[in-house]
Amino acid sequence: MERILFGDNQFFGVNHISDEKSRAQAIKFKEDAAILKVLDQSRDCGINTFMCTTHDRIANICNAIRSNPEKYKGYKIYPCMPYAHKYANAVTELGIMGAMKQYVPGNFFGSLLKGGVAFVSKDYISMMELMIDAEMKMFKGIDTPVIFLQNVITDLLIGLGMKDILKAFNDYIIKKYNAEPGFITMNLPKLVDMLESVGIENPIICTSINKDGFRMSGGKALYEQTLQTKKVRVIAMQVLAGGAISPKEAVDYVNSLPNIASILFGASSKNNIKEMVTLINTHELQPQFNSL
Secondary structure, X not given: OOOEEEOOHHHHOOOOOOHHHHHHHHHHOOOHXXXXXXXXXXXXXXXXXXXXXXXXXXXXXXXXXXOOOOOOOOOEEEEEEOOHHHHHHHXXXXXHHHHHHHHOOHHHHHHHHHHHHHHHHHOHHHHHHHHHHHHHHHHOOOEOOEEEEXXXXXXXXXXXXXXXXXXXXXXXXXXXHOOEEEEEEOOHHHHHHHHHHOOOOOOEEEEEOOOOOOOOOOOHHHHHHHHHHOOOEEEEEOOOHHHOOOHHHHHHHHOOOOOEEXXXXXXXXXXXXXXXXXHHHOOOOOOOOOOO
């Protein structure tokens, strides 16, 4: 993986600290051209990987990338699925059955109607695979070397102890897409242990890593212990703790830790992108993992 990854929260008005900033960002990026402009600015700063949700508007961004193969030669996208708001909005607009008709293939939907809950409980892994395929359609023809399970699902599965689903996701991504599976979580220590228990070694995990312990379930000390003792490739996100930490202080802390393979951040201007890239590149990476 590349050391620096560019995220998409700012494009869709996601800000964990300020509702006012969320509204301003939603207005700024209401047109796809505004998103593409910032992506191009991130590329100018040396970032060649875009890590994004499967928001409906990302399909338009993918179309633009496909239509300019020379311009985006070597560009990578790390899809993160599912985008929960998309399905929630579909249920609101279409109802539960209408939403399922929209996103679930016809033959599978017919079986679901006939079998109901019994069918779902029997074949939930097949349903998961079909949903992955549906989400991945927008990325056809684009290099997607790592495919992530969103934290809303990952953390639910952790809470339910459904490690077989995590293993099924892992295996399907490798088999079907010849890609590395990744997991987004707000509970790094528990996820690492659960993945180890089903034989998933040195996993790619995207999680909050910051000096303030912001959105780090179990606390900063436990995260630091996990990074020191486990074999794992971590993508650090929310390094600024939602804006509570200065960029320099944030990067200094993250780069002092082992097992940080990449840093993920989003920004709305070229100056902010350039500042973060410069700060990250002034540090040497710590060892990818420690000898146990």
